[in-house]
Structure formats: structure tokens, C-alpha cells
Amino acid sequence: MTYQDARPATGLQDAILRHLTYTIGKDTAHATLHDWRMALSYAVRDKIVDSWFVSTRTAYEAGAKRVYYLSMEFLIGRLLGDALVNLRFDAEAKAAVEGLGLSFDAVLHDEPDAALGNGGLGRLAACFLESLSTLACPAMGYGIRYEHGLFRQSFEDGRQIEQPETWLQQRHAWEFERPEAMYRVGFGGHVADQDDRAVWTPAEAVLAEAHDTPVVGWQARWTNTLRLWGARAGDPLDLKRFNHGDYVGAAAAEMLARSISRVLYPDDTTPAGKELRLKQEYFFTAASLHDILRRFDSEHGDIRALPDKVAIQLNDTHPAIAGPELVRLLHDERGLPFDEAVDLARRTLNYTNHTLLPEALEKWPVDLMRHLLPRHMMLIDRIDADHAAHFPARPTPIVADGEVNMGTLSFVMANRVNGVSALHTELVKQTVFADLHALHPERIVNQTNGVTPRRWLHACNPRLSGIITGAIGEGWVGDLEQLSGLEPHLDDAGLQDAIAGAKRANKVDLSNWVSATHGVSLDPDAMFDVQIKRIHEYKRQHLNILEAVALWQAIRANPNAGWTPRVKIFGGKAAPGYVFAKKIIHLINDVARVLNADPVTSPFLKVVFLPNYNVTLAERLIPASDLSEQVSTAGKEASGTGNMKFALNGALTVGTLDGANVEIRDHVGAENFFLFGMTAPEVVARRAVPDHAGQAIAADPRLAAALEAIHQGAFSSDDPNRYHDITGNLRGPDYFLVCSDFTDYWRAQRAVDAAYRDGAHWTRMAALNTARSGWFSSDRTIRGYMADIWGATSLRPGA
Ligand SMILES: [N-]=[N+]=N[C@]1([C@H](N)O)O[C@H](CO)[C@@H](O)[C@H](O)[C@H]1O
Numbered sequence: 001m002t003y004q005d006a007r008p009a010t011g012l013q014d015a016i017l018r019h020l021t022y023t024i025g026k027d028t029a030h031a032t033l034h035d036w037r038m039a040l041s042y043a044v045r046d047k048i049v050d051s052w053f054v055s056t057r058t059a060y061e062a063g064a065k066r067v068y069y070l071s072m073e074f075l076i077g078r079l080l081g082d083a084l085v086n087l088r089f090d091a092e093a094k095a096a097v098e099g100l101g102l103s104f105d106a107v108l109h110d111e112p113d114a115a116l117g118n119g120g121l122g123r124l125a126a127c128f129l130e131s132l133s134t135l136a137c138p139a140m141g142y143g144i145r146y147e148h149g150l151f152r153q154s155f156e157d158g159r160q161i162e163q164p165e166t167w168l169q170q171r172h173a174w175e176f177e178r179p180e181a182m183y184r185v186g187f188g189g190h191v192a193d194q195d196d197r198a199v200w201t202p203a204e205a206v207l208a209e210a211h212d213t214p215v216v217g218w219q220a221r222w223t224n225t226l227r228l229w230g231a232r233a234g235d236p237l238d239l240k241r242f243n244h245g246d247y248v249g250a251a252a253a254e255m256l257a258r259s260i261s262r263v264l265y266p267d268d269t270t271p272a273g274k275e276l277r278l279k280q281e282y283f284f285t286a287a288s289l290h291d292i293l294r295r296f297d298s299e300h301g302d303i304r305a306l307p308d309k310v311a312i313q314l315n316d317t318h319p320a321i322a323g324p325e326l327v328r329l330l331h332d333e334r335g336l337p338f339d340e341a342v343d344l345a346r347r348t349l350n351y352t353n354h355t356l357l358p359e360a361l362e363k364w365p366v367d368l369m370r371h372l373l374p375r376h377m378m379l380i381d382r383i384d385a386d387h388a389a390h391f392p393a394r395p396t397p398i399v400a401d402g403e404v405n406m407g408t409l410s411f412v413m414a415n416r417v418n419g420v421s422a423l424h425t426e427l428v429k430q431t432v433f434a435d436l437h438a439l440h441p442e443r444i445v446n447q448t449n450g451v452t453p454r455r456w457l458h459a460c461n462p463r464l465s466g467i468i469t470g471a472i473g474e475g476w477v478g479d480l481e482q483l484s485g486l487e488p489h490l491d492d493a494g495l496q497d498a499i500a501g502a503k504r505a506n507k508v509d510l511s512n513w514v515s516a517t518h519g520v521s522l523d524p525d526a527m528f529d530v531q532i533k534r535i536h537e538y539k540r541q542h543l544n545i546l547e548a549v550a551l552w553q554a555i556r557a558n559p560n561a562g563w564t565p566r567v568k569i570f571g572g573k574a575a576p577g578y579v580f581a582k583k584i585i586h587l588i589n590d591v592a593r594v595l596n597a598d599p600v601t602s603p604f605l606k607v608v609f610l611p612n613y614n615v616t617l618a619e620r621l622i623p624a625s626d627l628s629e630q631v632s633t634a635g636k637e638a639s640g641t642g643n644m645k646f647a648l649n650g651a652l653t654v655g656t657l658d659g660a661n662v663e664i665r666d667h668v669g670a671e672n673f674f675l676f677g678m679t680a681p682e683v684v685a686r687r688a689v690p691d692h693a694g695q696a697i698a699a700d701p702r703l704a705a706a707l708e709a710i711h712q713g714a715f716s717s718d719d720p721n722r723y724h725d726i727t728g729n730l731r732g733p734d735y736f737l738v739c740s741d742f743t744d745y746w747r748a749q750r751a752v753d754a755a756y757r758d759g760a761h762w763t764r765m766a767a768l769n770t771a772r773s774g775w776f777s778s779d780r781t782i783r784g785y786m787a788d789i790w791g792a793t794s795l796r797p798g799a
Helices: 012-024 033-063 080-086 090-099 104-109 122-132 237-241 247-261 273-301 303-309 320-331 336-346 368-374 374-390 406-412 422-430 434-439 454-458 461-470 480-487 493-518 542-556 579-596 615-624 642-649 660-666 681-685 692-697 701-711 720-731 738-757 759-771 778-790
Strands: 065-068 074-077 114-116 139-144 152-156 159-163 176-187 192-193 198-200 204-216 223-232 311-316 348-350 363-366 402-406 414-421 444-446 527-531 564-569 604-611 628-629 650-656
Touching: 012 033, 012 090, 012 414, 012 527, 033 080, 033 104, 033 204, 033 223, 065 122, 065 273, 065 778, 074 122, 074 159, 074 223, 074 615, 080 090, 080 104, 080 454, 080 628, 090 104, 122 139, 122 204, 122 223, 122 311, 122 778, 139 273, 159 579, 176 273, 192 374, 198 320, 198 374, 204 247, 204 273, 223 247, 223 273, 223 660, 237 247, 247 273, 273 303, 273 320, 273 368, 303 311, 311 336, 311 778, 320 336, 320 348, 320 374, 320 406, 336 348, 336 374, 348 461, 348 604, 368 374, 368 402, 368 454, 374 406, 402 406, 406 434, 414 778, 422 434, 422 444, 422 660, 444 660, 454 461, 454 615, 454 642, 461 480, 461 493, 480 759, 480 778, 493 615, 493 759, 527 615, 527 738, 542 564, 542 604, 542 701, 542 720, 542 738, 564 615, 579 604, 579 720, 615 642, 628 642, 642 650, 642 660, 642 759, 650 660, 650 759, 692 701, 692 720, 692 738, 701 720, 720 738, 738 759
Parallel strands: 065 139, 065 311, 139 223, 311 348, 348 414, 414 444, 527 564, 527 628, 564 604, 628 650
Antiparallel strands: 074 114, 152 159, 176 204, 192 198, 204 223, 363 402
């Protein structure tokens, strides 16, 4: 079967009207914006299905090796705009919708974000699926169909308020139910020996029901599947109880079952550690492995060929139970000898580590694991003993101190383990997995993260995208390293003006939106200095706001010193239980209230915290950004991916040598990057210095004054002691070295001010960031996984 181009035919307006009538059941006179958006979505979806069927058939007939990406999170965002761009229908759709007298923007913005993730890890999974399709690599994503994604964030008196997210309140246009793909997943119960085979009899079971979303690649030449599992009870209603008027009891089983896929745990990096979370992790992992083996059996005969035909990627430790579960399916259910089952599983599984934060590595109490998954606990002990037997000299136990270390389990059961940036991978070898690395020196490899250029440049920044295509053609969208072709053109004044003009127009759009939705007016000629990411101490949003306070004080002291007008824009959610992070949010809002009302300084400095940061808000903010804040304590941010999106869209980075910042600086050139702060080894050394914060404060009066203002309640006159926990921490332990990096951060920010005042120079640096960021495409990352980890190939010639 040769490759067949699956690109579809057109006539979109007719299709929209047909779906409005026959799928939505509305006539044009009564249709709502939502109806039109659904009709357009169905019309577009029809065209994706054609590519989907061809891709699915081609993969089957090729008997190709398949990649399975197991992730508790897929931070997808909206799909309509992305589908239109990948189908190359965005222009026609705009014409069709406007031809029907509607606003194209309004229709697109009617779609809720699919916020099925917390941050970078979840968004990376979504970018990876899109690149897997663009590269025509047969693959499936497996995850959970949460009824409620990441909570909605709003502010009340500057405090974060969480409300349930409700993306499924209305029909989700992009999914197809697959009731035929339904699996029973057991929990609890006991294990008995029958004719020297372990037989697990669960105490309870839920059904995992599949919902498929097609993932279309660039130019719709290939479409893979994202399969999300929804949980439901075997018996949805206990009629006897119902007939006895016990209505709650009658629905209890259904409620209990559905709670497994009810809501996403809102913790980024740090694990929830709750029993329900472990149930979620086993639920989707078990259903996915069942489905993978069913498909394998339908295509291939001998299970011993599994590693040749299947590569499974574990997105962090969340699906780490896949190791024992696959051994259970091969050994207990299919009768393979234990060692062979372990070997097959190990050659099929791979694990990505996304963080070094000790508190982020999942550890489950042995009692809980034994209670919930008795057979798996037995297998974990046996795998542990088996590994220890191979390396008696250097014990690296999976089970220790009454806990199951899911990181060690993932490592021991993986063929390849990878970090997500060059620095992170080295630190993984030197710290969290140093012992295991010594035992298995070939196992850890690096795959530096990437982002899809379709969503994160072509779709979200059409102005810059058009200019680039005008200069070098459109090949860059599918082959991002072609952006380097821009560089020889950058002396052309016309091109520079166009690039500067596009950035300013994006900033005007953002200013209009911020003023319309938040009542804050922003000067589009001011520098837009943006920090958008989850709120966490290691990401140091409090270093950024401390600098804002110091700058405010400096401007007040000398208003006519020729300050560079700057707007500091923040966005990001704090895990609901993370009190210190929520305090940082409150502080930023309190500082914003005071600074923005200050007639002396507000022409030069404004602070805005935009609520409910999500994928769609990122798509609005990043094209309008001049400065990207990547200021984490070196050695803490495994990679970052926002940093790549900003560089791609011509925002300059002020950042530390942490995560992928290091590689961004290498690619864009040190002269086009504002570096500051200690390196990872310097951080470790500085932390050992007694009273390192006190010393830094004593050496920098500006820092001392800013801290004192916060401490004295300058931004919380209604509650002067409100931030004593923050100032107490920064003047004391300051584990993330905010104070020790402050002086150099201030220096870097003043260098940024100076550079921004030279518009042509700034534009050139910005354009060089774009031209030299091609390597940070998730297509490049996925090619790396295909070659170095999965041994998978593209089914499209020349991909
Ligand atoms: N979990 N986790 N880890 C992260 C992010 N918080 O989601 O994964 C992201 C994706 O690998 C990284 O970019 C980021 O540095 C890292 O902290």
C-alpha cells in the first residue's frame, strides 16, 4: 500500500449550513453563536475524518511499529483554530463565516479550552501528538477524559479563587465515543495461588470507556488518535435501592466510579498523594495497556514481538504502574515466565523525567499500594528483588521506608529514560538517578523539549507568520529550522519595519483586549515584560515583583531619569493547597493596585495580573510580548517550554542558565539574551553559605528597601503584616536564592531598559531570536524520540 495524500476537497459554507440544519437542528434565523461554532466544527471535523481513516488504514496495512504516549495530562486548549490551520482552511473558513454575517473571531472564541493539564508537562504532550501526526508516525495518546479540567481562576481582593472548570457542560465537538472500546479495571481484593499461578480477584471494578479525538498534523497529511478514558460503573443504577426511595444510595456506585475521571488534580510538579490519584493513574494505565495488547493481538501473532512493534512512553511517573501491570498481563494472564515478561516489558517501556524537585517524585505508601493493587505490590517486590539480585553491590531499592518509589520503578522498568533539556539530563544523571545511572550508563538519554510551530507561531501570530512566509516561503511551518533563512534578510530595513510593525500591532490588540476585559489601559509603546507560568517558588515570580517594587521606588526617587516605560504582565495559577504561592499572587495584585494608581510612576511602570491563565491566553499574550521572564533558580526548571514560544515570537529573554534557557541562549546567541544569576553549581555552593540572604540584603540597599516596603505593608495598608511570611522567608532561609540573585537581576533589567530604547537594535535582536529558534520545534524533539528511544519510522516519504 503506497502512501496516499489524504488532503480533502472544500465547499465549507454549504457544509456549515448542512450541519446547522441536520446536526444542530437549527435554522439560520434562530442559530446562536454556539450553534454556528458547533456547525463549523462539525464541517471541519468531517474533513479530518477522511485523513484519519486513510492514516489508520495505512498504519494497519504497513504493520508499522506504533508509539503510545501515556500521560495523565493533555493540555490541548482549543481545537477549531488549530484544525483549520493544519487543514489549510483558515482563510476559507474566515470567508465562509463572514459570508454568513458572523464574526470569525467571535465564533473561534466561543470554544472552551480543553484544560486537561496543569502546565508544561501537559502542554508538551499536546505538542508531541501534533508533531507525531505532522511526521506521519503511527501513534496514539492515552489519557483521562476529566469531566472538569484545571480549575477556573478568578481574583477576589487580589486573592486566587478556584471554581470548577466546565468544558464538558456543552457537547465537545471533537470527540467520538467508542463504546466498543470498554475495559473493566479492578481495584482491591485479594490474590490467590491457583496451580502455581497468581490469580487476582478485585474487590471492585469500574468500566473504562474510550472517547477518541483525531489529532491532525500539518497539511492534514496524517491524523493520529488521542484516546481518553471516562470512568463509569458496571451497574449505573441500583434499582432495588431506588425503589426503596434510597435515591442517593441507588446512584452511589455510579458516582463513585465517575469520581475517578471527575477532575484533574491541580498540582503542577508536586504530587497529590491521594488514594483517588493513584486510582486515576492505574485506571487509565490499565485500560490503555489492555487496549494496546488487544490491537497488537489483532495485528501480530507472537507476543514476543511486542518490543518490535510497540513503544510506550511514560510521561513522568504518573503511569509508572505500567511496568507491574504489563508484567501482570504477560506473566499472570498470558503465562510467560516472569523473567521473560519483565524483559519484554522493559524493552517496550520508556520513561521521561520532568523534574528534579525531590518533593515532586511520586512515592506511594506500601500499605496503600497493597490495599488498592495487591497483585502489583507483589510484582513490585519481585521486580525489586530481581533488580537487586543483578546488582548486589549497589542497592537502589524501589521499595524503601515503607514507600514505593515510582521514579526508581519507572527507571528499572524502562528501556530508555530521558530528561527534557541538556542541563536537566546531566543533573538527572548526577542527582536523582545517580546510582541507577552508574548501574545502567547507557539508559539515560536527552531529548530537549520543543513546541509545535503550527499553534505557537503560524496560528497565534499571523502577522509575523505572514512576514516570514513573504521573506522565505512557507516551508518553515513544516520544517522550522528553515527560519534561519530569515537571517540574511535582516539588514533589509523594510523587513525590520514590518517585524516591528507586527509586534506593535499585536501589542495594540492585547492592550485593547486588556482594557476591554480588565479595565486597565496599557501603552502599546511600553515594553511588555511577561511572566506566564504556574506559580511556584522555584519559578521566582516573587523575584520579579520584588524588582518591580525596587524599580517603583527608584522612579519615585528620580522621576525624570529617563525611565523606559514598562508593563509587567503576570499570568499563572497556584495549586489550591500551595499557600505560599497563593500569597505571591496576592502580593502581585496588591503591588499592582498601588503602582498603577501612582501618578508619578504609572507612566513608566504598570503591573497587571491577568486571571485564569490558560493555553488561549498564552496564544494572545506571547505574540505581543517584548520580554520573556525565565528567572527560575538554576537547576530547578527542568526545561521550560514557554521560553521557546517567546523566543520564536521575537520576545527577548531575561533569564538564568537553567533548563532549556541554556540551549536557547546557545542558539540565539549570548548577545541576544539577557543572562543573569548563579549557575546550578553556584546555587548549590551559595545555599551552603550561612545567612546567604542576609548578606545579599546587607550588600544591596535597593533590595533591602524593597523588602522593607513589603514588610511594612506599603501594599497592604488594610493588613500591614500580610506579607511577613514572604519577607520572613526571603530574609531567612530563602531556599530559592531570590535575594542572592537580586542584584544581578536588577543589572540585567537595566540592560534590558537600555536595549529597548534602541528600537532598531531591539528589533534586530528579536528577529534573530525568531530566526535562530527553529531547533525548538517539537518536530525535532519527536524525531529524536523516534530515532533514539522508540525505533519508530514515519510512514510518509521524506517526513
Ligand atoms: N511536572 N513537571 N514538570 C515540568 C512542568 N512543570 O510541567 O515539565 C515541563 C515539560 O517537560 C518542563 O518544561 C518544566 O520545566 C517542568 O517543571
